[in-house]
Amino acid sequence: MEKYEPKEIEKKWQKYWEDNGTYKNYSREKKFYALDMFPYPSGVGLHVGHPKGYIATDVVSRFKMLNGYSVLHPMGWDAFGLPAENYAIKNKTNPNIFTAKSVANYKKQLEMFGFTYDWDREINTTDPQYYKWTQWIFLKLFEKGLAYESNAPINWCPSCKTGLSNEDLEDGKCERCGSEVEQKPMRQWVLKMTEYADRLLYDLDSPELDWEDMIVEQQKNWIGRSEGVQFEMKIKDSEEKIEVYTTRIDTAFGITYAVVAPEHPIIEKLKDKISNYAEIVQYVEDANRKTNLERTELQKEKTGKRLAEIEVINPFTGEAIPLFVADYVLGGYGTGAVMAVPAHDERDFEFAKKYDLSIVEVISGGLITENAFVEDGILINSEDYSSLSSQEAREKMADWLEKEKIGKRKVNYKMRDWVYSRQRYWGEPIPIIHCEKCGAVAVPEEQLPVMLPDVENYEPTGTGESPLAAITDWVNTTCPKCGGPGKRETNTMPQWGGSSWYYLRFIDPKNDKELVNKELEKEWMPVDLYVGGAEHATRHLLYARFWHKFLFDIGVVSTIEPFKKLLHVGLIMAEDGRKMSKRWNNVVNPDEIIAEFGADAMRLYEMFMGPFTQSIAWSTSGVSGTKRFLDKVWNVGSELAINKHINFESSADDSGKHDIKVLLNKTIEKVSKDIEAFKFNTAISQMMTFMNKFPGLEISINDFEKFLIVLAPFAPHIAEELWETIGHKESIFLQAWPEVDEKYLQDEEVEMVVQVNGKVRERLMVAYDVTEDEIKETALENAKVKVFTNGKEIKKIIFVPGKLINIVVVD
RNA sequence: GCCCAGGUGGUGGAAUUGGUAUACACGCCAGUCUUAGGAACUGGUAGAGCAAUCUGUGGAGGUUCGAGUCCUCUCCUGGGCACCA
Numbered sequence: 001m002e003k004y005e006p007k008e009i010e011k012k013w014q015k016y017w018e019d020n021g022t023y024k025n026y027s028r029e030k031k032f033y034a035l036d037m038f039p040y041p042s043g044v045g046l047h048v049g050h051p052k053g054y055i056a057t058d059v060v061s062r063f064k065m066l067n068g069y070s071v072l073h074p075m076g077w078d079a080f081g082l083p084a085e086n087y088a089i090k091n092k093t094n095p096n097i098f099t100a101k102s103v104a105n106y107k108k109q110l111e112m113f114g115f116t117y118d119w120d121r122e123i124n125t126t127d128p129q130y131y132k133w134t135q136w137i138f139l140k141l142f143e144k145g146l147a148y149e150s151n152a153p154i155n156w157c158p159s160c161k162t163g164l165s166n167e168d169l170e171d172g173k174c175e176r177c178g179s180e181v182e183q184k185p186m187r188q189w190v191l192k193m194t195e196y197a198d199r200l201l202y203d204l205d206s207p208e209l210d211w212e213d214m215i216v217e218q219q220k221n222w223i224g225r226s227e228g229v230q231f232e233m234k235i236k237d238s239e240e241k242i243e244v245y246t247t248r249i250d251t252a253f254g255i256t257y258a259v260v261a262p263e264h265p266i267i268e269k270l271k272d273k274i275s276n277y278a279e280i281v282q283y284v285e286d287a288n289r290k291t292n293l294e295r296t297e298l299q300k301e302k303t304g305k306r307l308a309e310i311e312v313i314n315p316f317t318g319e320a321i322p323l324f325v326a327d328y329v330l331g332g333y334g335t336g337a338v339m340a341v342p343a344h345d346e347r348d349f350e351f352a353k354k355y356d357l358s359i360v361e362v363i364s365g366g367l368i369t370e371n372a373f374v375e376d377g378i379l380i381n382s383e384d385y386s387s388l389s390s391q392e393a394r395e396k397m398a399d400w401l402e403k404e405k406i407g408k409r410k411v412n413y414k415m416r417d418w419v420y421s422r423q424r425y426w427g428e429p430i431p432i433i434h435c436e437k438c439g440a441v442a443v444p445e446e447q448l449p450v451m452l453p454d455v456e457n458y459e460p461t462g463t464g465e466s467p468l469a470a471i472t473d474w475v476n477t478t479c480p481k482c483g484g485p486g487k488r489e490t491n492t493m494p495q496w497g498g499s500s501w502y503y504l505r506f507i508d509p510k511n512d513k514e515l516v517n518k519e520l521e522k523e524w525m526p527v528d529l530y531v532g533g534a535e536h537a538t539r540h541l542l543y544a545r546f547w548h549k550f551l552f553d554i555g556v557v558s559t560i561e562p563f564k565k566l567l568h569v570g571l572i573m574a575e576d577g578r579k580m581s582k583r584w585n586n587v588v589n590p591d592e593i594i595a596e597f598g599a600d601a602m603r604l605y606e607m608f609m610g611p612f613t614q615s616i617a618w619s620t621s622g623v624s625g626t627k628r629f630l631d632k633v634w635n636v637g638s639e640l641a642i643n644k645h646i647n648f649e650s651s652a653d654d655s656g657k658h659d660i661k662v663l664l665n666k667t668i669e670k671v672s673k674d675i676e677a678f679k680f681n682t683a684i685s686q687m688m689t690f691m692n693k694f695p696g697l698e699i700s701i702n703d704f705e706k707f708l709i710v711l712a713p714f715a716p717h718i719a720e721e722l723w724e725t726i727g728h729k730e731s732i733f734l735q736a737w738p739e740v741d742e743k744y745l746q747d748e749e750v751e752m753v754v755q756v757n758g759k760v761r762e763r764l765m766v767a768y769d770v771t772e773d774e775i776k777e778t779a780l781e782n783a784k785v786k787v788f789t790n791g792k793e794i795k796k797i798i799f800v801p802g803k804l805i806n807i808v809v810v811d
Numbered sequence: 812g813c814c815c816a817g818g819u820g821g822u823g824g825a826a827u828u829g830g831u832a833u834a835c836a837c838g839c840c841a842g843u844c845u846u847a848g849g850a851a852c853u854g855g856u857a858g859a860g861c862a863a864u865c866u867g868u869g870g871a872g873g874u875u876c877g878a879g880u881c882c883u884c885u886c887c888u889g890g891g892c893a894c895c896a
Contacts, residue, residue, distance in 0.1 A: 212816095213815065213816080214815055214816060214890080214891080215815095216815095217814060217815050217816095217891080217892095218814090218815080218890090218891055218892080220814090221813090221814065221815090221891070221892050221893090222891090222892075224892085224895065226895070226896090228896080244896085245895095245896070246896060247895095247896065248896075259896095302894080326894095327894090328894045328896095329894080329896080330894075330895065330896090332895090333895045333896085334895075334896070338896050339896080340896085341896090345896065346812085346894090347894055347896075348896080350894095412895075412896095413895090414892090414893095414895055534890080534891090537891080538891085538892090605836095608823095608824095608835085608836070609823065609824085609836095610823055610824055611824085613816095614816095614817090614824095615889080615890095616823065616824090617822090617823080619822080619823070619836095619837065619838095621837055621838075622822095622823075622836070622837055624837085625835090625836045625837060626836080628836095628851090629835095629836090631851090681823095681824075681825085681835085681836095682824095682825070682826095682834090682835080684835080684836090685824090685825075685834065685835035685836075686834095686835085687835095688834095688835055688836075689834075689835065692835090751831075752831095753830080753831045755830085755831090755876085755877075756876095757876065757877080758830090758875090758876055758877035758878095759877085760831060763831070787863090795876080796876070797876090798830090798876055798877080800830055803830055803831080804830055804831070804877090806830080806876055806877065807876090808876045808877090809876095
């Protein structure tokens with residue numbers, strides 16, 4: 001018997017599958033689209049954490065193939081990004097060179113795992129034939145008014161020298177480099193994601209989407225819908241007014257002042273009336289200089305300035321109250337102005353304490369001399385509304401505002417429109433031409449793609465233009481509308497552009513007439529299983545859903561959601577429990593693991609480590625466990641191939657035959673269920689339990705073949721090799737998944753627990769279908785049981801068939 | 812502060828409607844084999860006790876014949892959001 005040499009058989013079968021197109025069986029009746037979040041091919045290559053999600057989709061893909069599905073399981077490259085660009089800046093070479101090298105390296109590493117990828121469908125976001133369609137989508141958004149230019153202040157990373165979207169921030173810092181971002185007004189392209197806010201929110205609960213709670217909740221929080229009212233407060237002795245937004249209109253009789261954000265236009269409008277205007281201007285300038293971080297994290301000390309002499313009117317009481325400017329009010333949310341109720345809002349309470357403003361209690365239940373009482377309650381001091389509940393009052397007061405035409409019900413979102421331009425080189429050019437006469441004009445569709453030209457210097461300029469601005473040949477063009485002189489847009493798209501629709505391109509990767517063929521799209525969409533990192537919950541997954549809904553609206557796609565089932569991969573930490581990082585010198589390279597244990601053992605180990613979505617520390621000695629398991633499979637399989645029948649201990653009798661059939665059928669059942677439920681760890685432990693019966697039990701070759709098919713999704717190479725050794729000519733992956741034989745799901749004998757008052761006192765081997773009457777006598781007469789029942793009155797007996805009998809006695 | 816997910820042996824973890832707590836694996840211990848080390852294989856492995864037995868799923872209560880699982884309170888860990896009015 002030959003020894004199990006993974007290295008040889010793995011190469012052999014990887015070549016065989018590729019040469020024979022074993023996976024490309026696309027004409028079956030049922031379809032399954034399994035997708036991984038495609039990687040950014042970095043220069044350093046994979047560590048053992050990266051492939052975990054790919055292994056899971058591969059297991060599911062192979063399982064589905066064996067169950068008669070056409071399976072689409074593609075891979076590609078999200079290749080626009082900073083590392084390649086930084087390499088280009090340093091070496092003054094086109095980032096394409098770096099990208100191509102990294103892609104080749106990644107592909108080589110991925111191929112060692114024996115994944116079922118159809119490499120004919122490989123895509124790369126930096127390929128002009130690909131980004132042509134990314135640009136096309138932008139043009140459609142522009143055409144529908146969903147892409148617009150804005151000059152509002154946005155997040156600016158001084159180190160990356162580019163504007164960023166809210167989704168690109170982490171704790172108010174640049175997600176890529178960790179620098180604190182500034183607020184900087186600049187011309188930029190913005191996508192109207194807020195127009196889709198409601199659908200993005202509500203469709204999270206639609207039956208077309210079946211995601212983990214964690215991700216759903218994160219998106220809901222991010223979208224941040226709140227229902228309230230917006231109403232106007234008149235400025236006393238003036239025609240001007242401010243609009244404020246609140247979710248707590250029930251507290252309106254407790255308003256003692258109002259606040260506007262530093263960027264609020266009313267300040268400028270009232271400058272003749274504000275007696276301390278110079279001071280106010282100074283405050284606004286100071287506030288603008290603060291970074292996001294200073295403005296939000298240093299919240300312990302609130303600051304503000306009263307707009308001297310200015311007073312606003314509370315429409316409910318007619319009372320005139322002071323108006324402040326303070327940076328605890330955000331300019332970008334709601335109206336940028338709020339009513340302040342110190343008795344029932346913590347921030348207002350703190351501010352009122354500091355500036356000695358009055359605090360009026362209007363909801364009973366708290367102790368407002370100590371703290372703001374922020375919960376709902378019963379209204380007091382609120383004229384006609386007194387003694388209503390907060391909930392009732394909110395309805396009645398909103399009704400009144402609407403009737404008087406002072407205000408209206410209003411929904412607000414935390415989510416902002418998507419800041420879509422970057423002042424960097426390595427991204428898709430935005431297909432727009434600026435014309436002095438016509439304004440921003442779309443590049444005609446037939447001129448796509450707008451190619452990203454080579455430049456001499458890839459360094460970001462910091463001026464609000466990308467390095468493309470330096471190529472005057474490219475920038476200067478003619479306006480497609482009037483034929484006059486025009487200038488090309490020099491900003492590029494963010495990293496998230498290409499990845500917001502790539503799942504559609506895999507379906508029809510070479511189509512140069514349309515983004516995706518409609519028939520094929522209907523055939524394959526939605527993605528049935530999507531696996532990737534949880535860090536994309538509020539970035540990629542939000543953007544992709546937004547674009548998908550837009551593509552649905554313009555008739556490109558037929559489903560309202562792109563990804564049916566979403567699963568996040570739990571991180572693999574280093575053995576020391578920290579994140580794997582060059583910095584800590586704790587990175588484990590998959591090439592070395594595969595060289596030592598084989599790809600199959602590595603695949604098994606990563607699926608066996610623990611629950612798939614949980615983050616767990618790597619253990620190289622753990623891989624030796626799954627390797628030992630495969631050794632055993634190899635030995636039993638090889639023995640069988642020679643003898644066609646196995647009986648390690650010659651005395652195995654007929655009952656052994658029944659036992660192994662039961663174990664086999666239980667294994668088939670459990671593995672099938674567990675793969676569907678993504679409980680790969682318990683599926684593998686069941687297969688281990690099965691193999692642990694050898695030597696000892698007798699098994700026929702037919703039964704062992706069934707086991708091999710069940711093992712095949714996890715350890716495809718060894719399964720295929722043994723399948724061949726046994727004498728089969730056709731790939732194991734063209735076989736049918738074994739059916740569970742119901743008559744072999746029940747053990748003949750089971751262990752029955754005998755309890756007294758719920759405590760285990762004895763275990764008896766009994767026929768599985770023993771009845772209460774049959775077992776009662778035996779149990780009561782049992783010596784160990786008697787010790788605890790002697791001389792006591794038996795109150796009742798509880799019997800659970802096949803499991804236990806519990807004798808309840810009076811103590 | 813708010814939202815989500817979790818707390819089970821030395822370690823990763825397992826446990827249908829409440830029904831044998833610790834499956835499977837790592838590690839460790841002992842044995843076999845080996846010139847030796849390693850590998851491989853076999854057996855053992857929650858804690859206390861000579862034993863019968865007792866105690867054990869973060870903690871405190873509760874419901875129940877019976878609770879890792881259900882209820883109330885509480886502590887801790889990881890993740891997300893966060894001056895969003």
